[in-house]
Amino acid sequence: MTGLPVRTERLVHIYHTEGHDVAALSGVDLEVRSGELVGLLGPSGAGKSTLLSLLGGMFRPSAGKIFLGDTELSGLAERDLDDLRATTVSMMLQGAARNLVPYRNPEQNVAFAQRWTRRRRSDLPAPREVLTAVGLADHAHVPLTALPAGQLQLAAVAVALAAGPGLLLADEPTSQLDHAARDTVLQAIDRANRELGTTVLLVTHDPAVAQRLPRTVTIRDGKIGGEGRLGEEYAVVTADGFLPLPAHTLPSLPPGTLVRVRHVPEGFLLEVEDPAAGGSP
């Protein structure tokens, strides 16, 4: 399976609740290449899970477009979204229990997940193989109620990878896990990314997890607030020419600050105008 590339254009989503509306995403432009492993960071309520849900087709955006490969999601019927989820897109919800059928063991859960793919059983990996890939083969028949939190999460990962998806959307896959379990889960995801070529977007607010990911995208106030690659943090110019500044600069550059952008041989220099000095940097 080749990893599915992901692209969003000016993605907006507004939640309508009784009394008021909440804009969860306010124009997100994101591009993820095929087979890439990307982490989505940001504070609570920034829009990370919303973005994941939109990419998974769980609901439709208020505005903007989503492309999974060549497929634009907004034009798809419910049935087509089901097909997409059955074949190429796999969501892993926050909290292992929500991904699992409580009265089935890990192997049965993987088989349950494979039941809905539109493929022949012979075209699918055996449930035991999937469990082996995530390191849970020894607990294939153990009741879920007897598994510790980390192994439950591995079971959830196995279920998410059961059909060999092109895109894995994981929401907080390491939350409430200890370090060892966290590492195990990340390794499983990483292995799937490398060996299966699955494009992976995972949501986390754990810095330790973020550090291990080759690329991170920070969501802030419903927009892309920045990106991290190989430990470096970058601001990302939006499609309409805006440049969100990194969060740590905001105390020094409050709203309304005048900044001069000068082109220097090394690139661009931002010169902050001191209003007290009448314009000198």
Added chain:
Amino acid sequence: MWAAIRYRRLQALVLLALSALITACTVLAPLYDRAMQQALTRLSVDSAPASATAVQLRSLSRFRFGVGSPALQPASLDQLAGLLPAADRSWFEPRIDGTSLLVTRADLTERSPVGVLQWRAGACEHVSWLAGGCPSRDGDIAVTAADRKNFGLKVGSTVSVVEQPAVEQQGTLPTVALRVTGIYRQTPAPYWDDQVLAGLSGSVDTQPPYRPAHDTWLTAPATFTARGWIDPVNSVSYNLDRGTADVDRMLRAGAMVTDIADRSAVEVDDLGQSINPTDAVLADVQSRLPEIGSTIDRGRRQALVTVPLLMIQLGLLALFVLGLTLGAAVEQRRPEVAAARLRGAGRGGGRRLVLSELLPVVLVGVPVGTAVGLGLATVARRTVLDGAAPYELGTGFWLAVAGAALLLTALTWAAAAAGTRDGISALLRTVPTRQRGWGLGAVDAVVIAAAGTAVLAFATGSLTGPLAAAAPALLALIAGLLLAYLIVPVATWLGRRLTARGAYAGALALLAVARRPATRRVVTVVTVASALLVFSTYAVSVGGRNRELAAERDNGAPMVADLTGTNVASAVQALAGAGGGHATPVVRLTGDKSFRTTLAVDPDAFGRVALLPDADPAAVPWSQLRVPTGRRLGLTGNAISLVVTPDRFRVANDSAAHLQLQLLDALGEQKNIDLGPIPSTGEPVTLRAGVPCQAGCTVVQFAVSAYYGTGYSGRLTISAVRVAGGRTDLPGTAGDWRAGVADDNRVDASTGASGTLVLRMSNDGRDQLGLASRWFPAALPALIVGPGIAPAGARSAGTVLGNTLNGGQLNLAGIGALPRAPAVDGPAAVVDLGLLQHWGSRAGRTARMQAWFDTEDPAVLGQVRTALQRAGIEISGVRRVSDVRHSYDSAVPAWSLQLGVLAAAAGLLLAALVLVLLVASTWRRRSRDLACLGLTGVPRRGLSRVAVGEQLPVVLLAVLVGAGCGLLGAVLALPAVPLFAEPRDAATLDLSAPWGSVLVVLLAALLVLGLVAWLCGRTVAARARLSRVREVL
């Protein structure tokens, strides 16, 4: 699938139980309905006399169209038999042929007795022989023991008879000699089609020429075939084969008989001449099969309404509960459906996932429920229906099974479809969106409006009939829905107040009541179930009470025996002291419409024995029925002479006035003896006349007979009364006589010298007056039932007419009233039998002798039977109040009400299942919530109180409200719910509340449902362990 079922096994059990219950109810309805129809048929047939279920075909008299018209050719036996369609003959036993005619004794001239001469095929096998044997040759006859006694007939006697055709013939009819070969006693058997051969011997016709009757004489067929009688009547009887009679056959049998009657009926033109085809077989058709068929059809149509109505209420409740259960089950599976949808299952896949778990469980309930329904039907057949219905599985049963399976499948599919159609994000939501505040949903508002309209229609009488049985459920539905919605704000308000006071357990419980949507469902279901239970109990109790009252009213006494014979004095004497005083004689007198039914009784014993549910026996003035009378003035002999001495006796217009003596002969017949003209001169005159008093007569009165309007006055002294060949108490003294008075006209008497009687008369001729013997009261005291008369002594008191024992008339004077006479429907009078016998002791055709018992003890009956037999009197039939009660219990209305009890019990079971189901579906969440409360420091005892308090008060309140709705619904509905197969006078029904039964069943409901709620709460609390807080699965 099995893993899913095992994971939620309690829920699966509840689903299976509900499915089985719905199937059982669906299956039971047609089974019970059919069984009721068969039982009704069986009981109607078994309780009907033999003649009622037989088809008796009789040829018509050849003089049917009158003397001047051509004689009708009476139908032969084969022609009569041919009227019954060959295809239907298998319903009947082999035909019984017969021929009969009326004969009168030619060898007796003095009022020759008349009676029936009859041949009936097989008769000799159905009698017992007291002497001699069966008549086998032409001219042989067998007579009864009564005829032997009354007419001196014995084996070997010969009698000469002539035929007594319907139309008097010119000339002398030939005499036929008959020979007595046997003395028989009829053996009661269905063979006879209720024909009673004995009982008429010696009884005298009330119409001139007052001929005595003899009992039926049995003869051989050759007596009819060997000679040419003028107008014999051929008869063919087909007796129904009762063993094979079922409801379908009985419904067709009535139509078949009606068709026979139509085909064989006489059709005449305006001149009364027959216009039937010449080959038409004309006959008189006797059968009550059409009536029995109508009764069965009426019951069948009654059941078609009442049974479905009762079962539909239960069925709807069960469907509602099943819908709730399925909804809860589907809601529990939403996370799994979400998981499947995340993997690409789609809406259809999610639905199939849920169906694959729920539908097999629900469908397994179908064969289980079918078996339960069959079992219940079997139990009902054996207990409620007294085993009177055969085992049948008709089309209705199979349709019900298929229908139940289809309905359950559809309901499960609908629940699965409704619960899984949401999007994935909605499916994943664990806390459902809730409407802020509280209010009545649109559907609930429509239901309340519709139900309220129906209830109002019942209450105002706009809607009547068996549909009224739905009133309690509708009321309960309204109350339950309203209560369910009112509970939320009330519980919230109370909870907050308790919170402010620091009563946390109660506060938490009340707030939980307010916020859980399950509360509303529990309240509605429990309210409706309780209403059904109380209503059914109410209806059954009231029905039973009224059937008991009706049985007492209709039978009149615990046991009543009908007696043969006509000698009332003998019966009274035989019953005196027999059976330990448990029996008392009663003579029932019926006449034409101008008379009311009269019961002649021994007042003291009657007041003790008779059942009077509508009156206080102790308050009835029984003793006033006996009044003192003068002495009986008797006369025995065949001729009377007396000396009449007039004193200033004048007759207007010089007309003649005759002195008459009115007598009652030994048979109780009134004889007016004209003694001769009263002399107008002062000289004594001897008057003479013959009197038919060899056997003894009773003097009724002296009367003066003159032309109307011819006045007379003066005195007459009667003396020297002599009777040839006998004796007399005449003339008596003044105290023996009662003056005759009308306006200013008067006849009275005084005692003269030397035993003479002086009559003083003054009459303007407009009134017929006489000097009446005080042995006969002027009017017989009577307890009156129905349109009555003023009490005796009132100036304008009228009288009502009553009967004497032999059918004569007399005046009754009301001394009190009864709301209803025992065993009499309609106007009646109760008189003293002893006084009534002053007018004669021989019962005529309109009198029926009975013995009334204050016990049903067969030993007492046996003793009385023996005593009566010694007096030559037989008991021809016995009715017990328990039998009458049983006949009312064995009717569609009673059976339907009892089915209602079953439905109510099932409703209670449903309510309990709902409570269990809610625990089964939500215990994890509730336990977790309680565990969280435990984390905050609430002790275990407090958690238990919270858990129990969430349900128990709500359940108890709903039971009380439901009970109130059941009571009110019963008050509204019962007047329209049929309690009897035939409608009865509403004034005789006692619909008052049976508080005892209602309270018992209310307590039972409170106990059962309260216990279930308490146990459920305790179970949830017991599982509220702290470890449950961390549970993720």
